Amino acid sequence: MTPTRTAEQQALGETVRAVLRRSPGEHGWSPLCEQVGVAALAIPESFGGLGAGLTELQVVAEELGRELVPCPFLGSTVLATQALLESGDEAACARLLPGLAEGRVAALAWADEHGRWSPDHGCGSAAADSALEGRAEYVLDADLAEVLLVVAEVAGELGLFEVDPERVEVRRSESMDPSRGFGSVELRGARGRRLGGDFRPGLRRVRETACAVLAAEQAGAAARALEITVEYTKQRQQFGRPIGGFQALKHRMADLHVLVETAHSAARAVAEAGPDRGRLAAVAKVHCSEALSTVTAEMIQLHGGIGITWEHPAHRYFKRAHGAAQLFGRPHEHLPDCYE
Known part of the structure; x- marks a missing residue:
């Protein structure tokens, strides 16, 4: 039996569907952020968000999936935002999350050059001075990202690093699904700022x-x-x-x-x-x-x-x-x- 949703969650889905009807295609991201606040859903109120949960993210995802909307919801609002929150770095969250709540786009470089999405491995390695080496593939919305987060191995741990997107080589990847934007990221000694401790859990x-x-x-x-x-x-x-x-x-x-x-x-x-x-x-x-x-x-x-x-x-x-x-x-x- 499909779990029921509250009246507020149903209203959220109806609102998203109405906005998509009025603003179809690739221009729907700004209206979704401005009129519904989808980018702020899972961000705590203390960081400028709405403090919603996983169910609300799923409500929006269902509606976006119905119309195959090309927008950075999955890559930025879900993947990168959750990575920031899971880092436990309060200072980084306070600095970055308010912008993401307003619709600023972030990307998480995680899958390595072989396309592995492993929870035990990143896309590269970091030296003691936080110089990153490696290549990430299938980075969602990499070419749109104003904030770039990188999962890399460092001293036997996994670390989450913030990297300036202007200091790495980002290439848009060809995809059989034109409604989903991917990119590859070449690190090549790019300096990163580590966020939090061991990121494996x-x-x-x-x-x-x-x-x-x-x-x-x-x-x-x-x-x-x-x-x-x-x-x-x-x-x-x-x-x-x-x-x-x-x-x-x-x-x-x-x-x-x-x-x-x-x-x-x-x-x-x-x-x-x-x-x-x-x-x-x-x-x-x-x-x-x-x-x-x-x-x-x-x-x-x-x-x-x-x-x-x-x-x-x-x-x-x-x-x-x-x-x-x-x-x-x-x-x-x-x-x-x-x-x-």
Whole structure:
């Protein structure tokens, strides 16, 4: 059973959807920050934020996933902001979080050159003088970042470092999903300011939160993909009747409906979890990745030829499914955590 949401959380989702209707496409970030305050959601009030929780982040992610909105919510508002909070560095939080709450973009360089999103490894190493060496891949919104955070290994620990984006080489990466911006970051001796102490426990919690929010986004995308598909099967005629009336297709879409609902349940359950949160975040990552991939594959097939045309949105959902499944570790890499 999908966990219920409060009236305030439902109103948040409706507000985000209304703003996206008025400001579609890539220009929706500023209205979302100014009119809804999405960038400030998970930032404590003491740092200029709204002090909301994981559920509110998931509400927004579902709506952004439904429309595949290209904005820095996942990379900045979730990943980088949570990394700052988990660092425990009060001075850095006081200096950086108020700007992020207003919509300033931050990026977290974490995945190494091999694309590993490991909670036990960073994207490079740091010397005693905090000179960083290494290369980070799949850095969300790297080319937009005004604040750059780097996870690097130092003296047997993991450290979180603040690096001036102007002092590193940032390249925008090609992605099969045009609605998701990635970049690579070459460190090459860039000086960093270390934030907090050993970041390994904090990074594991950051990954749990990121997986939970990504799962909600995937569930929202899957729900919208199914809605588009069901509507199309009511219009497309075969043998003088809508194809949605054929029993075989009814059964297939019923199965997809179950997948979507269980994806919502898996994602939302993480926000209500206690000590079991890490395991449930892994379950959500695995199940929601599979659900979105399955729904979008059926979306392409049930649309026929039109589903692979550039003008129809089906290919965009299909690409999002495959790209999102790789974020923060591929599904099979999370399976051991599902059984802890």
